[in-house]
Amino acid sequence: MKRDLLQRLQAARAAKRPAALLTRLPDGAQSLFPEDDVPPALAEAAQSALHDDASRTVTLGNEQWFVAVENPPLRLVVVGAVHIAQALVPMAAALGYAVTVVDPRRAFATEERMGERVTISTDWPDDALRALAPDVRTAVVTLTHDPKLDDPALEVALRSPAFYIGSLGSRRTHAKRVARLTEAGLTEAEIARIQAPVGLDIGAVTAPEIAVSILAQVVASRRGGPKKKAEQ
Amino acid sequence: MTKTDAEDILGIAQDWLAEGETVALATVVETWGSSPRPAGSRLAVTQSGRLAGSVSGGCIEGAVADVAKQTMASGTPQLLDFGISDERAWEVGLACGGKLKVFVEKVG
Numbered sequence: 441m442k443r444d445l446l447q448r449l450q451a452a453r454a455a456k457r458p459a460a461l462l463t464r465l466p467d468g469a470q471s472l473f474p475e476d477d478v479p480p481a482l483a484e485a486a487q488s489a490l491h492d493d494a495s496r497t498v499t500l501g502n503e504q505w506f507v508a509v510e511n512p513p514l515r516l517v518v519v520g521a522v523h524i525a526q527a528l529v530p531m532a533a534a535l536g537y538a539v540t541v542v543d544p545r546r547a548f549a550t551e552e553r554m555g556e557r558v559t560i561s562t563d564w565p566d567d568a569l570r571a572l573a574p575d576v577r578t579a580v581v582t583l584t585h586d587p588k589l590d591d592p593a594l595e596v597a598l599r600s601p602a603f604y605i606g607s608l609g610s611r612r613t614h615a616k617r618v619a620r621l622t623e624a625g626l627t628e629a630e631i632a633r634i635q636a637p638v639g640l641d642i643g644a645v646t647a648p649e650i651a652v653s654i655l656a657q658v659v660a661s662r663r664g665g666p667k668k669k670a671e672q
Numbered sequence: 673m674t675k676t677d678a679e680d681i682l683g684i685a686q687d688w689l690a691e692g693e694t695v696a697l698a699t700v701v702e703t704w705g706s707s708p709r710p711a712g713s714r715l716a717v718t719q720s721g722r723l724a725g726s727v728s729g730g731c732i733e734g735a736v737a738d739v740a741k742q743t744m745a746s747g748t749p750q751l752l753d754f755g756i757s758d759e760r761a762w763e764v765g766l767a768c769g770g771k772l773k774v775f776v777e778k779v780g
Contacts, residue, residue, distance in 0.1 A: 441777055441779050442780070446685065453682075463699075465701065465775060466749065466751035466775070468775070494711070494712075495711045495712030497702045497711070506699070506701040
């Protein structure tokens with residue numbers, strides 16, 4: 441790989457622009473998608489690999505190309521700079537997620553509590569979520585179990601294409617939440633997207649254990665979980 | 673921090689180049705069966721012997737690093753096949769029983 445191509449690829453990644461490094465096998469001729477002009481069939485293969493988030497070798501005519509996918513990081517938006525968030529943030533960062541913690545309570549939402557590997561927003565949760573615009577590569581977890589903070593975030597998240605939405609709280613808390621969100625005009629199907637009680641049921645007790653159970657559920661949502669395994 | 677998929681191998685390769693190292697990059701381009709690392713996994717190697725990232729569960733990194741040194745000397749990329757049907761895999765011990773192709777190129 442030429443040094444200037446590596447620099448262009450790293451610039452695209454730093455700017456969080458989806459990119460694909462295209463390498464012809466075995467001679468190593470390379471282009472960067474979508475910056476460089478490439479034949480339509482190769483562009484289509486690159487687009488499709490980016491969509492699937494899967495690097496792969498494709499055969500086009502009598503040529504083989506390796507498409508290396510460089511999508512921006514998955515994002516995790518955590519509402520509530522609470523005790524569980526303190527455990528969740530570094531674990532999610534280790535999984536490669538770009539993490540944003542949203543909490544308008546400035547005493548909680550500090551870098552000292554949340555660490556340096558996180559973006560902090562002290563906006564009201566609905567404003568913060570609207571600005572973050574969750575997409576298909578975003579997970580949203582609400583942890584405050586305070587309706588005035590969690591609900592506005594959920595109202596935005598449930599109308600977004602976020603791939604995962606989880607909400608801390610017991611079954612009873614969640615039943616009340618469902619009633620409030622219904623009152624707010626969300627449909628049954630929208631509300632059914634909430635994972636609650638949040639996390640896989642592994643009997644988690646401590647904050648780090650709950651963080652593990654939440655992240656395990658996020659990964660299962662992303663990767664397909666047991667269902668996908670069974671289909672293979 | 674431990675080695676994870678969050679590790680930026682390209683960034684490390686760039687840093688090494690900036691330090692004046694000669695660098696090669698090995699990338700998994702195709703896998704079959706139970707290969708532990710998916711297509712797109714990278715290993716960066718320097719002529720001086722530094723390693724970052726991985727292309728398997730540790731089975732073939734040594735062999736790939738040897739080829740990478742040849743590639744750094746010649747500048748010619750190589751496409752390597754590792755698998756149970758390949759005698760070379762027995763030599764290096766692909767204990768996982770998978771098959772994979774690794775592309776090795778010089779950087780810079």
